[in-house]
Amino acid sequence: MPTQWTINLATPVDLSAQPYHDHLHAFACGFFQEGDEAHHADDKPFTARLQGPPDKCAGVILSWLPDTPPPATGIPQRLRFGAHWCEVTEARIQRIPLERLTDSVPARRVRLMVTTPAKFRQHGRDYPLPDPYLIYSTLARRFRSAGGQATDDDVRELSRTALLYAHNIHTEPYTWHGARSAGFLGTISLGLPRTAPPGVSRLFATLNGFMVIAGLGHGTTHGLGSTELLQQ
Structure with missing residues:
Protein backbone atom coordinates (compact mmCIF):
# COMPACT_ATOMS: atom_id res chain seq x y z
CA MET A 1 0.00 0.00 0.00
CA ILE A 96 -3.08 4.17 2.39
CA PRO A 97 -4.54 0.79 1.32
CA LEU A 98 -5.22 0.73 -2.43
CA GLU A 99 -8.59 -0.92 -1.82
CA ARG A 100 -9.71 2.11 0.23
CA LEU A 101 -9.14 4.65 -2.54
CA THR A 102 -12.80 4.56 -3.58
CA ASP A 103 -14.20 5.26 -0.09
CA SER A 104 -14.94 8.95 -0.70
CA VAL A 105 -14.87 9.12 -4.51
CA PRO A 106 -18.01 9.12 -6.70
CA ALA A 107 -18.22 6.25 -9.19
CA ARG A 108 -19.60 8.20 -12.15
CA ARG A 109 -18.50 11.81 -11.96
CA VAL A 110 -15.79 13.73 -10.15
CA ARG A 111 -14.73 17.34 -9.78
CA LEU A 112 -11.05 18.07 -9.19
CA MET A 113 -8.93 21.10 -8.40
CA VAL A 114 -5.50 21.09 -10.05
CA THR A 115 -3.39 23.21 -7.70
CA THR A 116 0.03 23.14 -9.41
CA PRO A 117 0.74 23.18 -13.16
CA ALA A 118 -0.17 19.88 -14.85
CA LYS A 119 0.90 18.65 -18.27
CA PHE A 120 1.41 15.46 -20.23
CA ARG A 121 4.07 14.28 -22.64
CA GLN A 122 2.60 13.48 -26.04
CA HIS A 123 4.80 12.52 -29.00
CA GLY A 124 7.82 14.07 -27.31
CA ARG A 125 6.10 17.39 -26.63
CA ASP A 126 4.50 18.99 -23.59
CA TYR A 127 0.70 18.88 -23.75
CA PRO A 128 -0.88 21.21 -21.14
CA LEU A 129 -4.55 20.19 -21.52
CA PRO A 130 -6.80 17.84 -19.45
CA ASP A 131 -7.32 15.13 -22.06
CA PRO A 132 -9.37 12.29 -20.46
CA TYR A 133 -7.59 9.59 -22.47
CA LEU A 134 -4.17 10.78 -21.31
CA ILE A 135 -5.37 11.28 -17.74
CA TYR A 136 -6.64 7.74 -17.23
CA SER A 137 -4.20 5.81 -19.40
CA THR A 138 -1.22 7.32 -17.57
CA LEU A 139 -2.87 6.92 -14.16
CA ALA A 140 -3.66 3.27 -14.89
CA ARG A 141 -0.05 2.56 -15.85
CA ARG A 142 1.25 4.09 -12.64
CA PHE A 143 -1.46 2.43 -10.54
CA ARG A 144 -0.45 -0.98 -11.88
CA SER A 145 3.22 -0.21 -11.24
CA ALA A 146 2.26 0.50 -7.62
CA GLY A 147 0.68 -2.95 -7.30
CA GLY A 148 -2.91 -2.04 -8.16
CA GLN A 149 -5.08 -4.47 -10.08
CA ALA A 150 -6.83 -3.44 -13.30
CA THR A 151 -7.68 -5.52 -16.36
CA ASP A 152 -6.54 -4.48 -19.82
CA ASP A 153 -10.15 -4.36 -20.99
CA ASP A 154 -11.24 -2.04 -18.16
CA VAL A 155 -8.27 0.28 -18.72
CA ARG A 156 -8.97 0.51 -22.45
CA GLU A 157 -12.70 1.08 -21.92
CA LEU A 158 -12.13 3.74 -19.26
CA SER A 159 -9.53 5.61 -21.31
CA ARG A 160 -11.79 5.49 -24.38
CA THR A 161 -15.08 6.53 -22.76
CA ALA A 162 -14.11 8.98 -19.98
CA LEU A 163 -15.47 12.46 -20.66
CA LEU A 164 -14.42 15.98 -19.74
CA TYR A 165 -17.75 17.56 -18.78
CA ALA A 166 -16.53 21.00 -17.71
CA HIS A 167 -13.41 22.94 -16.91
CA ASN A 168 -12.29 26.31 -15.64
CA ILE A 169 -8.56 26.30 -16.30
CA HIS A 170 -5.79 28.63 -17.34
CA THR A 171 -2.21 28.18 -18.47
CA GLU A 172 0.47 28.66 -15.81
CA PRO A 173 4.18 28.99 -16.68
CA TYR A 174 6.86 27.46 -14.49
CA THR A 175 10.60 26.77 -14.58
CA TRP A 176 12.34 23.43 -14.10
CA HIS A 177 15.59 21.91 -15.33
CA GLY A 178 16.65 25.45 -16.19
CA ALA A 179 13.94 25.83 -18.84
CA ARG A 180 10.50 27.42 -19.06
CA SER A 181 7.40 25.33 -19.63
CA ALA A 182 3.68 25.59 -18.87
CA GLY A 183 0.83 23.54 -17.49
CA PHE A 184 -2.83 24.04 -16.64
CA LEU A 185 -4.37 25.06 -13.32
CA GLY A 186 -8.00 25.14 -12.22
CA THR A 187 -11.03 22.89 -11.91
CA ILE A 188 -11.99 19.98 -14.14
CA SER A 189 -15.09 17.76 -14.08
CA LEU A 190 -14.68 14.23 -15.42
CA GLY A 191 -17.20 11.45 -15.75
CA LEU A 192 -18.47 8.32 -17.44
CA PRO A 193 -21.53 7.67 -19.60
CA ARG A 194 -24.44 5.81 -18.00
CA THR A 195 -23.64 2.75 -20.10
CA ALA A 196 -20.23 2.25 -18.46
CA PRO A 197 -19.87 -1.29 -17.01
CA PRO A 198 -19.53 -1.68 -13.21
CA GLY A 199 -15.87 -2.67 -13.47
CA VAL A 200 -15.05 0.48 -15.40
CA SER A 201 -16.95 2.62 -12.87
CA ARG A 202 -14.97 1.06 -10.01
CA LEU A 203 -11.70 1.68 -11.82
CA PHE A 204 -12.74 5.29 -12.52
CA ALA A 205 -13.32 5.90 -8.80
CA THR A 206 -10.13 4.08 -7.83
CA LEU A 207 -7.92 6.05 -10.22
CA ASN A 208 -9.44 9.36 -9.12
CA GLY A 209 -8.57 8.48 -5.53
CA PHE A 210 -5.10 7.41 -6.64
CA MET A 211 -4.68 10.70 -8.51
CA VAL A 212 -4.86 12.64 -5.24
CA ILE A 213 -1.86 10.65 -3.98
CA ALA A 214 0.13 10.20 -7.20
CA GLY A 215 -0.62 13.50 -8.92
CA LEU A 216 -1.69 14.19 -12.48
CA GLY A 217 0.46 13.99 -15.58
CA HIS A 218 4.21 14.44 -16.01
CA GLY A 219 6.61 15.77 -13.37
CA THR A 220 4.77 14.74 -10.20
CA THR A 221 8.12 14.03 -8.51
CA HIS A 222 8.78 17.77 -8.89
CA GLY A 223 5.50 18.91 -7.35
CA LEU A 224 3.66 19.28 -10.67
CA GLY A 225 0.09 18.07 -11.18
CA SER A 226 -1.07 18.21 -7.55
CA THR A 227 -4.82 17.63 -7.30
CA GLU A 228 -7.60 17.79 -4.71
CA LEU A 229 -11.09 16.30 -4.76
CA LEU A 230 -13.93 18.83 -4.64
CA GLN A 231 -17.55 18.39 -3.68
CA GLN A 232 -19.91 18.17 -6.65
Missing part, protein backbone atom coordinates in the same frame (compact mmCIF):
# COMPACT_ATOMS: atom_id res chain seq x y z
CA PRO A 2 1.25 3.56 -0.62
CA THR A 3 2.98 5.29 2.28
CA GLN A 4 2.77 9.04 2.77
CA TRP A 5 4.87 11.44 4.85
CA THR A 6 3.62 14.91 5.79
CA ILE A 7 6.51 17.12 6.90
CA ASN A 8 5.50 20.40 8.55
CA LEU A 9 7.64 23.55 8.68
CA ALA A 10 8.04 25.88 11.65
CA THR A 11 6.89 28.90 9.63
CA PRO A 12 5.40 29.13 6.13
CA VAL A 13 7.90 30.06 3.43
CA ASP A 14 7.23 31.99 0.23
CA LEU A 15 8.54 29.98 -2.73
CA SER A 16 6.50 31.77 -5.39
CA ALA A 17 9.37 34.02 -6.49
CA GLN A 18 11.81 31.18 -7.25
CA PRO A 19 11.71 27.92 -9.22
CA TYR A 20 11.26 25.36 -6.45
CA HIS A 21 10.44 22.26 -8.53
CA ASP A 22 14.04 21.07 -8.94
CA HIS A 23 14.77 21.64 -5.24
CA LEU A 24 11.69 19.63 -4.24
CA HIS A 25 12.72 16.80 -6.57
CA ALA A 26 16.27 16.75 -5.19
CA PHE A 27 14.96 16.60 -1.62
CA ALA A 28 12.57 13.74 -2.47
CA CYS A 29 15.34 11.74 -4.19
CA GLY A 30 17.56 12.19 -1.14
CA PHE A 31 14.74 11.28 1.23
CA PHE A 32 14.06 8.02 -0.62
CA GLN A 33 17.80 7.36 -1.09
CA GLU A 34 17.61 7.31 -4.87
CA GLY A 35 21.00 6.98 -6.59
CA ASP A 36 22.15 9.00 -9.61
CA GLU A 37 20.74 6.47 -12.09
CA ALA A 38 17.30 6.44 -10.44
CA HIS A 39 17.44 10.23 -10.06
CA HIS A 40 17.24 10.61 -13.85
CA ALA A 41 14.75 7.78 -14.50
CA ASP A 42 11.51 8.64 -16.30
CA ASP A 43 9.24 6.62 -13.99
CA LYS A 44 9.91 6.95 -10.28
CA PRO A 45 8.07 5.15 -7.46
CA PHE A 46 7.32 8.32 -5.50
CA THR A 47 5.74 11.75 -5.76
CA ALA A 48 6.35 15.06 -4.00
CA ARG A 49 4.17 18.09 -3.46
CA LEU A 50 4.06 21.24 -1.37
CA GLN A 51 1.63 21.54 1.50
CA GLY A 52 -0.31 24.66 0.64
CA PRO A 53 0.29 27.11 -2.23
CA PRO A 54 3.87 28.12 -3.16
CA ASP A 55 3.48 31.59 -1.61
CA LYS A 56 2.49 30.05 1.75
CA CYS A 57 4.27 26.69 1.75
CA ALA A 58 3.66 25.06 5.14
CA GLY A 59 5.43 21.78 4.44
CA VAL A 60 6.06 18.92 2.05
CA ILE A 61 4.05 15.77 1.32
CA LEU A 62 6.00 12.78 0.01
CA SER A 63 4.30 9.59 -1.20
CA TRP A 64 5.89 6.20 -1.80
CA LEU A 65 3.54 4.55 -4.30
CA PRO A 66 4.45 0.83 -4.62
CA ASP A 67 2.73 -1.83 -2.57
CA THR A 68 6.12 -2.68 -1.06
CA PRO A 69 7.92 -1.42 2.05
CA PRO A 70 9.44 2.03 1.48
CA PRO A 71 13.18 2.59 1.89
CA ALA A 72 14.47 3.29 5.37
CA THR A 73 14.25 7.05 5.72
CA GLY A 74 15.20 9.65 8.28
CA ILE A 75 13.24 12.85 8.87
CA PRO A 76 15.54 15.87 8.39
CA GLN A 77 15.65 18.70 10.89
CA ARG A 78 15.72 21.28 8.10
CA LEU A 79 14.66 21.49 4.46
CA ARG A 80 16.42 23.56 1.84
CA PHE A 81 14.69 25.29 -1.07
CA GLY A 82 17.36 27.24 -2.91
CA ALA A 83 18.44 30.02 -0.54
CA HIS A 84 15.75 29.13 2.01
CA TRP A 85 16.47 26.85 4.98
CA CYS A 86 13.27 25.78 6.72
CA GLU A 87 13.03 24.23 10.19
CA VAL A 88 10.97 21.03 10.45
CA THR A 89 8.62 20.86 13.43
CA GLU A 90 6.64 17.68 12.83
CA ALA A 91 6.43 14.66 10.53
CA ARG A 92 3.51 12.25 10.21
CA ILE A 93 3.38 8.97 8.34
CA GLN A 94 0.33 7.08 7.12
CA ARG A 95 -0.30 4.03 4.97
Whole structure:
Protein backbone atom coordinates (compact mmCIF):
# COMPACT_ATOMS: atom_id res chain seq x y z
CA MET A 1 0.00 0.00 0.00
CA PRO A 2 1.25 3.56 -0.62
CA THR A 3 2.98 5.29 2.28
CA GLN A 4 2.77 9.04 2.77
CA TRP A 5 4.87 11.44 4.85
CA THR A 6 3.62 14.91 5.79
CA ILE A 7 6.51 17.12 6.90
CA ASN A 8 5.50 20.40 8.55
CA LEU A 9 7.64 23.55 8.68
CA ALA A 10 8.04 25.88 11.65
CA THR A 11 6.89 28.90 9.63
CA PRO A 12 5.40 29.13 6.13
CA VAL A 13 7.90 30.06 3.43
CA ASP A 14 7.23 31.99 0.23
CA LEU A 15 8.54 29.98 -2.73
CA SER A 16 6.50 31.77 -5.39
CA ALA A 17 9.37 34.02 -6.49
CA GLN A 18 11.81 31.18 -7.25
CA PRO A 19 11.71 27.92 -9.22
CA TYR A 20 11.26 25.36 -6.45
CA HIS A 21 10.44 22.26 -8.53
CA ASP A 22 14.04 21.07 -8.94
CA HIS A 23 14.77 21.64 -5.24
CA LEU A 24 11.69 19.63 -4.24
CA HIS A 25 12.72 16.80 -6.57
CA ALA A 26 16.27 16.75 -5.19
CA PHE A 27 14.96 16.60 -1.62
CA ALA A 28 12.57 13.74 -2.47
CA CYS A 29 15.34 11.74 -4.19
CA GLY A 30 17.56 12.19 -1.14
CA PHE A 31 14.74 11.28 1.23
CA PHE A 32 14.06 8.02 -0.62
CA GLN A 33 17.80 7.36 -1.09
CA GLU A 34 17.61 7.31 -4.87
CA GLY A 35 21.00 6.98 -6.59
CA ASP A 36 22.15 9.00 -9.61
CA GLU A 37 20.74 6.47 -12.09
CA ALA A 38 17.30 6.44 -10.44
CA HIS A 39 17.44 10.23 -10.06
CA HIS A 40 17.24 10.61 -13.85
CA ALA A 41 14.75 7.78 -14.50
CA ASP A 42 11.51 8.64 -16.30
CA ASP A 43 9.24 6.62 -13.99
CA LYS A 44 9.91 6.95 -10.28
CA PRO A 45 8.07 5.15 -7.46
CA PHE A 46 7.32 8.32 -5.50
CA THR A 47 5.74 11.75 -5.76
CA ALA A 48 6.35 15.06 -4.00
CA ARG A 49 4.17 18.09 -3.46
CA LEU A 50 4.06 21.24 -1.37
CA GLN A 51 1.63 21.54 1.50
CA GLY A 52 -0.31 24.66 0.64
CA PRO A 53 0.29 27.11 -2.23
CA PRO A 54 3.87 28.12 -3.16
CA ASP A 55 3.48 31.59 -1.61
CA LYS A 56 2.49 30.05 1.75
CA CYS A 57 4.27 26.69 1.75
CA ALA A 58 3.66 25.06 5.14
CA GLY A 59 5.43 21.78 4.44
CA VAL A 60 6.06 18.92 2.05
CA ILE A 61 4.05 15.77 1.32
CA LEU A 62 6.00 12.78 0.01
CA SER A 63 4.30 9.59 -1.20
CA TRP A 64 5.89 6.20 -1.80
CA LEU A 65 3.54 4.55 -4.30
CA PRO A 66 4.45 0.83 -4.62
CA ASP A 67 2.73 -1.83 -2.57
CA THR A 68 6.12 -2.68 -1.06
CA PRO A 69 7.92 -1.42 2.05
CA PRO A 70 9.44 2.03 1.48
CA PRO A 71 13.18 2.59 1.89
CA ALA A 72 14.47 3.29 5.37
CA THR A 73 14.25 7.05 5.72
CA GLY A 74 15.20 9.65 8.28
CA ILE A 75 13.24 12.85 8.87
CA PRO A 76 15.54 15.87 8.39
CA GLN A 77 15.65 18.70 10.89
CA ARG A 78 15.72 21.28 8.10
CA LEU A 79 14.66 21.49 4.46
CA ARG A 80 16.42 23.56 1.84
CA PHE A 81 14.69 25.29 -1.07
CA GLY A 82 17.36 27.24 -2.91
CA ALA A 83 18.44 30.02 -0.54
CA HIS A 84 15.75 29.13 2.01
CA TRP A 85 16.47 26.85 4.98
CA CYS A 86 13.27 25.78 6.72
CA GLU A 87 13.03 24.23 10.19
CA VAL A 88 10.97 21.03 10.45
CA THR A 89 8.62 20.86 13.43
CA GLU A 90 6.64 17.68 12.83
CA ALA A 91 6.43 14.66 10.53
CA ARG A 92 3.51 12.25 10.21
CA ILE A 93 3.38 8.97 8.34
CA GLN A 94 0.33 7.08 7.12
CA ARG A 95 -0.30 4.03 4.97
CA ILE A 96 -3.08 4.17 2.39
CA PRO A 97 -4.54 0.79 1.32
CA LEU A 98 -5.22 0.73 -2.43
CA GLU A 99 -8.59 -0.92 -1.82
CA ARG A 100 -9.71 2.11 0.23
CA LEU A 101 -9.14 4.65 -2.54
CA THR A 102 -12.80 4.56 -3.58
CA ASP A 103 -14.20 5.26 -0.09
CA SER A 104 -14.94 8.95 -0.70
CA VAL A 105 -14.87 9.12 -4.51
CA PRO A 106 -18.01 9.12 -6.70
CA ALA A 107 -18.22 6.25 -9.19
CA ARG A 108 -19.60 8.20 -12.15
CA ARG A 109 -18.50 11.81 -11.96
CA VAL A 110 -15.79 13.73 -10.15
CA ARG A 111 -14.73 17.34 -9.78
CA LEU A 112 -11.05 18.07 -9.19
CA MET A 113 -8.93 21.10 -8.40
CA VAL A 114 -5.50 21.09 -10.05
CA THR A 115 -3.39 23.21 -7.70
CA THR A 116 0.03 23.14 -9.41
CA PRO A 117 0.74 23.18 -13.16
CA ALA A 118 -0.17 19.88 -14.85
CA LYS A 119 0.90 18.65 -18.27
CA PHE A 120 1.41 15.46 -20.23
CA ARG A 121 4.07 14.28 -22.64
CA GLN A 122 2.60 13.48 -26.04
CA HIS A 123 4.80 12.52 -29.00
CA GLY A 124 7.82 14.07 -27.31
CA ARG A 125 6.10 17.39 -26.63
CA ASP A 126 4.50 18.99 -23.59
CA TYR A 127 0.70 18.88 -23.75
CA PRO A 128 -0.88 21.21 -21.14
CA LEU A 129 -4.55 20.19 -21.52
CA PRO A 130 -6.80 17.84 -19.45
CA ASP A 131 -7.32 15.13 -22.06
CA PRO A 132 -9.37 12.29 -20.46
CA TYR A 133 -7.59 9.59 -22.47
CA LEU A 134 -4.17 10.78 -21.31
CA ILE A 135 -5.37 11.28 -17.74
CA TYR A 136 -6.64 7.74 -17.23
CA SER A 137 -4.20 5.81 -19.40
CA THR A 138 -1.22 7.32 -17.57
CA LEU A 139 -2.87 6.92 -14.16
CA ALA A 140 -3.66 3.27 -14.89
CA ARG A 141 -0.05 2.56 -15.85
CA ARG A 142 1.25 4.09 -12.64
CA PHE A 143 -1.46 2.43 -10.54
CA ARG A 144 -0.45 -0.98 -11.88
CA SER A 145 3.22 -0.21 -11.24
CA ALA A 146 2.26 0.50 -7.62
CA GLY A 147 0.68 -2.95 -7.30
CA GLY A 148 -2.91 -2.04 -8.16
CA GLN A 149 -5.08 -4.47 -10.08
CA ALA A 150 -6.83 -3.44 -13.30
CA THR A 151 -7.68 -5.52 -16.36
CA ASP A 152 -6.54 -4.48 -19.82
CA ASP A 153 -10.15 -4.36 -20.99
CA ASP A 154 -11.24 -2.04 -18.16
CA VAL A 155 -8.27 0.28 -18.72
CA ARG A 156 -8.97 0.51 -22.45
CA GLU A 157 -12.70 1.08 -21.92
CA LEU A 158 -12.13 3.74 -19.26
CA SER A 159 -9.53 5.61 -21.31
CA ARG A 160 -11.79 5.49 -24.38
CA THR A 161 -15.08 6.53 -22.76
CA ALA A 162 -14.11 8.98 -19.98
CA LEU A 163 -15.47 12.46 -20.66
CA LEU A 164 -14.42 15.98 -19.74
CA TYR A 165 -17.75 17.56 -18.78
CA ALA A 166 -16.53 21.00 -17.71
CA HIS A 167 -13.41 22.94 -16.91
CA ASN A 168 -12.29 26.31 -15.64
CA ILE A 169 -8.56 26.30 -16.30
CA HIS A 170 -5.79 28.63 -17.34
CA THR A 171 -2.21 28.18 -18.47
CA GLU A 172 0.47 28.66 -15.81
CA PRO A 173 4.18 28.99 -16.68
CA TYR A 174 6.86 27.46 -14.49
CA THR A 175 10.60 26.77 -14.58
CA TRP A 176 12.34 23.43 -14.10
CA HIS A 177 15.59 21.91 -15.33
CA GLY A 178 16.65 25.45 -16.19
CA ALA A 179 13.94 25.83 -18.84
CA ARG A 180 10.50 27.42 -19.06
CA SER A 181 7.40 25.33 -19.63
CA ALA A 182 3.68 25.59 -18.87
CA GLY A 183 0.83 23.54 -17.49
CA PHE A 184 -2.83 24.04 -16.64
CA LEU A 185 -4.37 25.06 -13.32
CA GLY A 186 -8.00 25.14 -12.22
CA THR A 187 -11.03 22.89 -11.91
CA ILE A 188 -11.99 19.98 -14.14
CA SER A 189 -15.09 17.76 -14.08
CA LEU A 190 -14.68 14.23 -15.42
CA GLY A 191 -17.20 11.45 -15.75
CA LEU A 192 -18.47 8.32 -17.44
CA PRO A 193 -21.53 7.67 -19.60
CA ARG A 194 -24.44 5.81 -18.00
CA THR A 195 -23.64 2.75 -20.10
CA ALA A 196 -20.23 2.25 -18.46
CA PRO A 197 -19.87 -1.29 -17.01
CA PRO A 198 -19.53 -1.68 -13.21
CA GLY A 199 -15.87 -2.67 -13.47
CA VAL A 200 -15.05 0.48 -15.40
CA SER A 201 -16.95 2.62 -12.87
CA ARG A 202 -14.97 1.06 -10.01
CA LEU A 203 -11.70 1.68 -11.82
CA PHE A 204 -12.74 5.29 -12.52
CA ALA A 205 -13.32 5.90 -8.80
CA THR A 206 -10.13 4.08 -7.83
CA LEU A 207 -7.92 6.05 -10.22
CA ASN A 208 -9.44 9.36 -9.12
CA GLY A 209 -8.57 8.48 -5.53
CA PHE A 210 -5.10 7.41 -6.64
CA MET A 211 -4.68 10.70 -8.51
CA VAL A 212 -4.86 12.64 -5.24
CA ILE A 213 -1.86 10.65 -3.98
CA ALA A 214 0.13 10.20 -7.20
CA GLY A 215 -0.62 13.50 -8.92
CA LEU A 216 -1.69 14.19 -12.48
CA GLY A 217 0.46 13.99 -15.58
CA HIS A 218 4.21 14.44 -16.01
CA GLY A 219 6.61 15.77 -13.37
CA THR A 220 4.77 14.74 -10.20
CA THR A 221 8.12 14.03 -8.51
CA HIS A 222 8.78 17.77 -8.89
CA GLY A 223 5.50 18.91 -7.35
CA LEU A 224 3.66 19.28 -10.67
CA GLY A 225 0.09 18.07 -11.18
CA SER A 226 -1.07 18.21 -7.55
CA THR A 227 -4.82 17.63 -7.30
CA GLU A 228 -7.60 17.79 -4.71
CA LEU A 229 -11.09 16.30 -4.76
CA LEU A 230 -13.93 18.83 -4.64
CA GLN A 231 -17.55 18.39 -3.68
CA GLN A 232 -19.91 18.17 -6.65
